[in-house]
Amino acid sequence: MGKKVTMRDIAKAQGVSVVTVSNALMGKRGVSEELRQKIFETAKKLGYDISRPEKKTEERSATLGIISSQRYMSEWSSFYWEMYQNIVSAAARRNILTMLKIFNEREETDRSSAFISESGTDGFILIGRMRDVFMERNLRNAKKPAVLLDFYQEGYPCDAVLSNNYMGAYRITKYLTDRGHREIGFVGTGRTSDNVVERYYGFCRCMMEQNLPVRREWLLEDRDLETETPEIILPPKLPTAFVCGSDYTAGILYNELFARGVRVPEDISVIGYDDYLYGNPFAGKLTSYHVDMAKMAEEAVRLVMRRIESPGEPYCVCYIDSEIVERESVKSLQAGFGSRRL
Amino acid sequence: MRPRKKISQKDIAKALGISNVSVSNALAGRKGVSVELTAKVRQAAAEMGYDAGQEGAGKAAGTVLIVTSESPADGRDGWIAEIVRKQKVQAQFCSLMEVLDGTEAEKPSNAPKNPAGLGSRTGNTKGRAKGRKLQIAGCLGLLVPERIASEELAALKAVSEENGRKPLVGIGFFDSRVPIDYVLDDGFHGAQEVVRYLSDRGCENILYVRPDENSPALGGMEPYSGRNGFALDETGQDDLSSAIPPGRDSELSGGSGVSNAVLSGKNSVSDAVRRMRMDCLLGYRSGMYLRDLHRVQNIKQAEAFELGDESRILDLPGAEAYIREWDRAGKRRGYVQGNRSDERTAFFCGDMDTARRLTAFLLERGIKVPDEIAVACYCVHKKEGSLPVAGKKITAVRSLEEHLWEKGCEIIWERVRTGKTTEGIHLVKGEVLEGDTV
Numbered sequence: 001m002g003k004k005v006t007m008r009d010i011a012k013a014q015g016v017s018v019v020t021v022s023n024a025l026m027g028k029r030g031v032s033e034e035l036r037q038k039i040f041e042t043a044k045k046l047g048y049d050i051s052r053p054e055k056k057t058e059e060r061s062a063t064l065g066i067i068s069s070q071r072y073m074s075e076w077s078s079f080y081w082e083m084y085q086n087i088v089s090a091a092a093r094r095n096i097l098t099m100l101k102i103f104n105e106r107e108e109t110d111r112s113s114a115f116i117s118e119s120g121t122d123g124f125i126l127i128g129r130m131r132d133v134f135m136e137r138n139l140r141n142a143k144k145p146a147v148l149l150d151f152y153q154e155g156y157p158c159d160a161v162l163s164n165n166y167m168g169a170y171r172i173t174k175y176l177t178d179r180g181h182r183e184i185g186f187v188g189t190g191r192t193s194d195n196v197v198e199r200y201y202g203f204c205r206c207m208m209e210q211n212l213p214v215r216r217e218w219l220l221e222d223r224d225l226e227t228e229t230p231e232i233i234l235p236p237k238l239p240t241a242f243v244c245g246s247d248y249t250a251g252i253l254y255n256e257l258f259a260r261g262v263r264v265p266e267d268i269s270v271i272g273y274d275d276y277l278y279g280n281p282f283a284g285k286l287t288s289y290h291v292d293m294a295k296m297a298e299e300a301v302r303l304v305m306r307r308i309e310s311p312g313e314p315y316c317v318c319y320i321d322s323e324i325v326e327r328e329s330v331k332s333l334q335a336g337f338g339s340r341r342l
Numbered sequence: 343m344r345p346r347k348k349i350s351q352k353d354i355a356k357a358l359g360i361s362n363v364s365v366s367n368a369l370a371g372r373k374g375v376s377v378e379l380t381a382k383v384r385q386a387a388a389e390m391g392y393d394a395g396q397e398g399a400g401k402a403a404g405t406v407l408i409v410t411s412e413s414p415a416d417g418r419d420g421w422i423a424e425i426v427r428k429q430k431v432q433a434q435f436c437s438l439m440e441v442l443d444g445t446e447a448e449k450p451s452n453a454p455k456n457p458a459g460l461g462s463r464t465g466n467t468k469g470r471a472k473g474r475k476l477q478i479a480g481c482l483g484l485l486v487p488e489r490i491a492s493e494e495l496a497a498l499k500a501v502s503e504e505n506g507r508k509p510l511v512g513i514g515f516f517d518s519r520v521p522i523d524y525v526l527d528d529g530f531h532g533a534q535e536v537v538r539y540l541s542d543r544g545c546e547n548i549l550y551v552r553p554d555e556n557s558p559a560l561g562g563m564e565p566y567s568g569r570n571g572f573a574l575d576e577t578g579q580d581d582l583s584s585a586i587p588p589g590r591d592s593e594l595s596g597g598s599g600v601s602n603a604v605l606s607g608k609n610s611v612s613d614a615v616r617r618m619r620m621d622c623l624l625g626y627r628s629g630m631y632l633r634d635l636h637r638v639q640n641i642k643q644a645e646a647f648e649l650g651d652e653s654r655i656l657d658l659p660g661a662e663a664y665i666r667e668w669d670r671a672g673k674r675r676g677y678v679q680g681n682r683s684d685e686r687t688a689f690f691c692g693d694m695d696t697a698r699r700l701t702a703f704l705l706e707r708g709i710k711v712p713d714e715i716a717v718a719c720y721c722v723h724k725k726e727g728s729l730p731v732a733g734k735k736i737t738a739v740r741s742l743e744e745h746l747w748e749k750g751c752e753i754i755w756e757r758v759r760t761g762k763t764t765e766g767i768h769l770v771k772g773e774v775l776e777g778d779t780v
Binding site: 154164166167171174175178190191194197198200201204205208209316317319320321322323 | 518
């Protein structure tokens, strides 16, 4: 057996750099068609095995496509960007390459889009709910495994990873009732997020358990029905505490309360969900339920890899629980509460 | 309940005068051991009564302590031990007293004092203390299969932390005051799934039937103990008599939702049962809301959350009355003639017992199930097996307790393996059991 032909040999023969040879053989851009052809011929002539190009880097276990919508990944909203970073880290730890594709409105609803089946990836992670059209087009008969992150849609052959909406909201409401609150409201718009709906019901569950009434006037939306601009209309009589469907909502609520001269937590307590509030003076004060993005991302990567390796596994939905990060936005209504844990 | 000594690979190695590694490789059929030696090892194993299943074939063997409030009860242990064994661990039962007393006796200054509610029933604790402490240190983790008082659970957590940071997992309950791992069945999403299932099969009119609070065996799952976990949770006290100031019974019970019966310890509704009822009901409401939401645009929040729509939530007598009315109003005939499947009525029952009773009622009246009215439920069972009603199996989304135990062991393995300590609530989903009633 002769010495194995390497890319270096081809490069030398062709009079180009190794990088160029690599790009040419891998089908990457940056090499003119003409040159690519020449390199292929040279390779064949020298007896280079094209089917298994050299891998100078460590063996990659897989390539994952990460999909999201421009609605979530625009410049000002960073939650899903951070989620994306967490996925990349989790993937990198397992030596998995990731590719990001952000769909704009047109592409998302484009009937001819078949990104999932055509790209050279082994599996997908979708961050955030995509339009029904997109789901139908790409996931109904998916040939490659996909994992839904931070949302769930029944009827598709996919695993899903979500934060523990129902029990998390139950816990933050319990946090309030454990500190003596009995008049509690909920702020959040269920219409736009299924996750918020689940959190509302977690809130309800705690209220039911404590036999506290859920009052209609204390169920507030965080945006205007028609224009979708952030807006909270505070009722004339306020409860002693509000559970917020997300920290983003809590921020808007805080602004409204501030404008009304209502102090947090002296006059009213507020507890949030996400532990992710930026650009608002309330951020350092808000007690909130932490969403463990690192763990969610880890789980998503694990699930998609599991399915790549053994396609027949039963589908599962994972709810990732975390903890409440205590800051200063909740006042205890009980004297001498101190020793109680959350 | 100590297990008898099992033959380990170490014993075989000793007997043959070879290394543990060789024995392990030989039994696993790995390379590096000659054919002759492999045969010798296998023969020795058979002769000595080595059971490969005991050592988990590759996974580290270990013991998991199952901590109960009283001495281990009868019958229940058998099937739990069985499930746990499938996860390649040995189950060891012990009582809370034993585990806590073990460390208590160690500290001389702590002798007479016990946390509220715990009496030291054991006599010679000194002699036992050593044994128990070692046992905790030697186990993989602890599982608690039933609700115990918060203070006791916290004490248990302290003990497990001190003895090597052992993972502690609660199965079937949740205590907001003690941050450990909990495994619960997912009644909320299970109920959502039932609503979806019914909707997908043309049931527009879905009514929820609440389970009877006092029915003892809900879906085959018996309450574990008569302890009034829920009352404890409500009042935050573990000694109820001190929680009721003189002359203020009704105020306390009215405000916190705890009835006098509960306070006096007469109510035997277990924690799990109560939780399931709530989760199911909320799952039903959220399921219906989400269904409407995805059809209608601009639905107003408060009305969509169905705050006031209690008309769709019935108890069993109410459901029966509904059916009589439905029958009397000629709906039945109308349905059959017009065959408008989009108006099919369905009853979603909060547990199997209610579903069976309702189905029996329907069939008695000659109403066709599922053709005219559909019935489904969410339930939690100990294990597989269902009881059909007049030959009809009830369609259900069912969670198995077995899966909760599996998850508990999985969590322990995970913690042992990665050393991570994130605690949380783990929801275990149920699965759809296709039956004959939808």
